[in-house]
Structure formats: C-alpha cells, structure tokens
Amino acid sequence: MNKKKLEELAFFQKLSQRGRTLGLDVLVFTAEDVKPDQTAIRALVFDRTSGKWIRRWTNIPDLIYDRCRYQGPVKYHQVKAFRNQFPKLIYLGRPLANKWVIYQYMSENDRIAPHLPVTVKFTGIPDTVKFIKKHKLVYLKPRNGTGGRGILRIEQTSSGNYLVQGRNANRVILQPQRISDAQLAAKLGALGLTEQYLVQQGINLVLPDGRVHDFRLLIQKNGRGQWDVTGCAGRIGAPRSITSNLHGGGTAAQTEQLLARRFPRAQVAAIERSMHRLAYIIADHLEQKYGSLCELGIDLAVDPKGHVWLLEVNPKPSREVFRKIGEKDVYARAISRPLEYALWLLKQRKQRRSE
Ligand SMILES: Nc1ncnc2c1ncn2[C@@H]1O[C@H](COP(=O)(O)OP(=O)(O)O)[C@@H](O)[C@H]1O
Ligand SMILES: [Mg+2]
Known part of the structure; x- marks a missing residue:
C-alpha cells in the first residue's frame, strides 16, 4: 500500500485517535496488503508518540469499515474478492449499485x-432532444461517475437557443456554448454520450450570483x-x-x-x-x-x-x-x-x- 495514494489519511488519523478513547484499534489497509496465505495483513497503525503512521504485520481485524474509492475495475475486483475471502468479518457498510x-x-x-427528478437512460440523440425540449433544463451524467466528473447541463434559454455547459471526465470545466435549435442534435452527437449516461430533469439551483x-x-x-x-x-x-x-x-x-x-x-x-x-x-x-x-x-x-x-x-x-x-x-x-x-x-x- 502506498501511503501517498491514501487520500483520506487525515480522516483515518482522527478515526484512530477517537478509536483509542473508545477502546478500538484502527488499522488501515487495502486488499493488496493481505498476506497470500490470508493469515495476516500489513497495516498502517497511527503511532501517537511519534505522530506518524507505522507499518506493521497484524491479524485481520474483526470489523471492516470500507473506504475504498472506485479506482477502476481491477481495484474494484480486489475489494470484492476480499469480501468473498472473508465473509465472516463484520462489514459496517455494503457497496451500492450504480x-x-x-x-x-x-x-x-x-x-x-x-x-426524484425524472430520469431515463440515454437511448440516443432523438430521445434526448425530446427530453430536453420537454424539461427545458437537463443534466446528463455517467451512471458510475463521482465528484462531478463528466456531468453536462443543457438549458433551453428564453430565446429558444440552448446553453451547453459541463465538465469532462477529468472534471475540467468545458467552455460554455450557446447553440441554436438546429445545432442541438449535432452537438449532442459530438459529446460522446453512451448508454452509460443518465438523462435527468434539471433542478434550477442557480443563486442570484x-x-x-x-x-x-x-x-x-x-x-x-x-x-x-x-x-x-x-x-x-x-x-x-x-x-x-x-x-x-x-x-x-x-x-x-x-x-x-x-x-x-x-x-x-x-x-x-x-x-x-x-x-x-x-x-x-x-x-x-x-x-x-x-x-x-x-x-x-x-x-x-x-x-x-x-x-x-x-x-x-x-x-x-x-x-x-x-x-x-x-x-x-x-x-x-x-x-x-x-x-x-x-x-x-x-x-x-x-x-
Ligand atoms: N438533476 C440535477 N439538477 C440540478 N443539479 C444537478 C442535478 N444532478 C446533479 N446536479 C449537480 O451536479 C452535482 C453532481 O451530481 P451527482 O449526481 O451528485 O454526481 P456525482 O456522483 O458526480 O457527485 C450535484 O451535486 C449538483 O450540484
Ligand atoms: Mg454527488
């Protein structure tokens, strides 16, 4: 396990400190840290005296608080395999679907x-054009997205044109575009939408600023x-x-x-x-x-x-x-x-x- 990859280490430190006062030892590990014979894990333990995380071989704990972020299919299957290998442990939570x-x-x-805002699966450009004309404000989002990645917003303006805004898969803000009714279908076609996308009624959440x-x-x-x-x-x-x-x-x-x-x-x-x-x-x-x-x-x-x-x-x-x-x-x-x-x-x- 690479400490630098653990983006929540500051949270884990607080968990560890709070755990101590409650009588719980907090160990941080990933599915990769399990010994091949499945008898031990190489975990990070927060050392109070030095104020540092220390690596240590330890027994597999009784309880699992899974904080693994979705990092692609390989990591996902490792975490899933861990659950299958250790079905008797107590898991605080469960994974949800997309x-x-x-x-x-x-x-x-x-x-x-x-x-629930009206939501449909993306089934093609003509259906999406119809949906946008009906709802006037629409959000398009990938069913497995997080953190606002790949989300698009299309709004029909009072002049009958459309405003297209959003973020790409790396969360970079796209240049907003104003397009005409005649350009809408072509624009949607250029956005690279797939069946992985949801088309959702947009809620107007714009503040005065x-x-x-x-x-x-x-x-x-x-x-x-x-x-x-x-x-x-x-x-x-x-x-x-x-x-x-x-x-x-x-x-x-x-x-x-x-x-x-x-x-x-x-x-x-x-x-x-x-x-x-x-x-x-x-x-x-x-x-x-x-x-x-x-x-x-x-x-x-x-x-x-x-x-x-x-x-x-x-x-x-x-x-x-x-x-x-x-x-x-x-x-x-x-x-x-x-x-x-x-x-x-x-x-x-x-x-x-x-x-
Ligand atoms: N239907 C919607 N109407 C208005 N804003 C939305 C809508 N869906 C998403 N958003 C905005 O986009 C953000 C991210 O959408 P969300 O569905 O939570 O996906 P993510 O998993 O990327 O966080 C929301 O927090 C909200 O600000
Ligand atoms: Mg969200």
Missing part, C-alpha cells in the same frame, strides 16, 4: 418517488444501531461550475443560512424537516435491498418553490464539509459514529454467541 439501478429502486418507494448550490446530508448509524441524521451542509459551486462538489472547487455553507437566502424563516424549518424525513426513508429503503448499512451521504436539492429533490446517494461519504462550515460538534460526531456503531455491532455479536 446511479441508474439506485434510481430505479428508489422510484419503487411511494414516499421517495415524488422527490449565478452559482449553483445544493445540500449534502449525512445520516449515520449511532451507538444504538439506529439511523440518526448527523448533519446537513450547503455546497456552493465554483464560479462557472454546474456542479457543487467540493472536490470540484465548491465551497461549503451552513444549511440554514443558505436556505434563508431564498426562503422565509418558517419555510426554512419546514424544508429542513422535509430533508431529514426523506433521509430516514431513503436509508430504510436501501437497507431493505442491500442489507445493513453504516452511513449515507445524500445529495439533496431544493427548488425555488421549496420542494426537496434527491440527486444522489453516496455510500462512502466524506465529512469534511462539516469542518469547513465550522460545525465542530457535527464533524466530531461524524467521525465518532462509525466507531460507536462498530462497538454496538461487536456487542450484538457477543450477545448472539452467548445465546
């Missing part, structure tokens, strides 16, 4: 469906094994960006303050309640299909009328957004909860074994 499979599953739930925004809600299992909303933060996209992701240059904002810029106080509270309520429903619904989960980062949008829309569900959410808005308690809880939940899971197992 955006299209999740969307279809979400739409089966009557309480979630009203919060021209920047887009949305919200990231974090819902986690607590130390009693129950879902609990840890926090929710606003994200404002970089100038000229059509996505709000922090990794794409977005900035964080407090939810209440951001909502108060657009809605009267009484409505702000109602919108927040609606966001939280939806999060619990989503978490329960996903667990029915995928089994027990640990935490979800839910991307939510609030349209100009105050209606809440579900944009995306992330099974391995970052929590840096809460540090960025200065909500220290929420940030600390966001780090502590997976560990508290892990302790609860261990207690459950012990009880089961003694019965």
Whole structure:
C-alpha cells in the first residue's frame, strides 16, 4: 500500500485517535496488503508518540469499515474478492449499485418517488432532444461517475437557443456554448454520450450570483444501531461550475443560512424537516435491498418553490464539509459514529454467541 495514494489519511488519523478513547484499534489497509496465505495483513497503525503512521504485520481485524474509492475495475475486483475471502468479518457498510439501478429502486418507494427528478437512460440523440425540449433544463451524467466528473447541463434559454455547459471526465470545466435549435442534435452527437449516461430533469439551483448550490446530508448509524441524521451542509459551486462538489472547487455553507437566502424563516424549518424525513426513508429503503448499512451521504436539492429533490446517494461519504462550515460538534460526531456503531455491532455479536 502506498501511503501517498491514501487520500483520506487525515480522516483515518482522527478515526484512530477517537478509536483509542473508545477502546478500538484502527488499522488501515487495502486488499493488496493481505498476506497470500490470508493469515495476516500489513497495516498502517497511527503511532501517537511519534505522530506518524507505522507499518506493521497484524491479524485481520474483526470489523471492516470500507473506504475504498472506485479506482477502476481491477481495484474494484480486489475489494470484492476480499469480501468473498472473508465473509465472516463484520462489514459496517455494503457497496451500492450504480446511479441508474439506485434510481430505479428508489422510484419503487411511494414516499421517495415524488422527490426524484425524472430520469431515463440515454437511448440516443432523438430521445434526448425530446427530453430536453420537454424539461427545458437537463443534466446528463455517467451512471458510475463521482465528484462531478463528466456531468453536462443543457438549458433551453428564453430565446429558444440552448446553453451547453459541463465538465469532462477529468472534471475540467468545458467552455460554455450557446447553440441554436438546429445545432442541438449535432452537438449532442459530438459529446460522446453512451448508454452509460443518465438523462435527468434539471433542478434550477442557480443563486442570484449565478452559482449553483445544493445540500449534502449525512445520516449515520449511532451507538444504538439506529439511523440518526448527523448533519446537513450547503455546497456552493465554483464560479462557472454546474456542479457543487467540493472536490470540484465548491465551497461549503451552513444549511440554514443558505436556505434563508431564498426562503422565509418558517419555510426554512419546514424544508429542513422535509430533508431529514426523506433521509430516514431513503436509508430504510436501501437497507431493505442491500442489507445493513453504516452511513449515507445524500445529495439533496431544493427548488425555488421549496420542494426537496434527491440527486444522489453516496455510500462512502466524506465529512469534511462539516469542518469547513465550522460545525465542530457535527464533524466530531461524524467521525465518532462509525466507531460507536462498530462497538454496538461487536456487542450484538457477543450477545448472539452467548445465546
Ligand atoms: N438533476 C440535477 N439538477 C440540478 N443539479 C444537478 C442535478 N444532478 C446533479 N446536479 C449537480 O451536479 C452535482 C453532481 O451530481 P451527482 O449526481 O451528485 O454526481 P456525482 O456522483 O458526480 O457527485 C450535484 O451535486 C449538483 O450540484
Ligand atoms: Mg454527488
């Protein structure tokens, strides 16, 4: 394992420190660090005295908190193989399917469906042209994308022309283009869209200063094994960006303050309640299909009328957004909860074994 490749090392250090106070040892390793005979792992352990990560051969731990990011099919299969090799370990979370499979599953739930933007799989240029003319604002996104990569936004302007904006697969902002109705089909053809793309009703999230925004809600299992909303933060996209992701240059904002810029106080509270309520429903619904989960980062949008829309569900959410808005308690809880939940899971197992 290459330490430089572990982008979340700062988070793992905080987990390790919090783990110590809770009586849990935190070891960091990847599927590549398992000894071929499967009896040990070469892990990184945070050494408090030197303040450094130290490599050490250790036993395979009882609990796994999988933070592996999707890094292509090879790494993905290594992680999957690990789960198959060690089915008896306790896994805090489960992998979810791609955006299209999740969307279809979400739409089966009557309480979630009203919060889903109309979404179809890309089936060709003529269908997409029709979809754009119907919805006026459309987002195109790869079903396996993350961090705003490869997302496009097409808007029909009041003059009847179209504004095409977006980011390429490396997240670089594309030069915005204004095109006529006659050019639309050719432009779509040049974008290299495939069946891997989703075509989605766009929600108008442009603030008066021209920047887009949305919200990231974090819902986690607590130390009693129950879902609990840890926090929710606003994200404002970089100038000229059509996505709000922090990794794409977005900035964080407090939810209440951001909502108060657009809605009267009484409505702000109602919108927040609606966001939280939806999060619990989503978490329960996903667990029915995928089994027990640990935490979800839910991307939510609030349209100009105050209606809440579900944009995306992330099974391995970052929590840096809460540090960025200065909500220290929420940030600390966001780090502590997976560990508290892990302790609860261990207690459950012990009880089961003694019965
Ligand atoms: N239907 C939509 N309407 C408006 N904005 C959207 C829509 N879908 C995505 N976005 C914007 O793009 C961002 C990234 O989209 P998302 O579906 O979360 O994919 P990713 O996995 O790349 O984060 C969102 O956080 C939001 O800012
Ligand atoms: Mg997202």
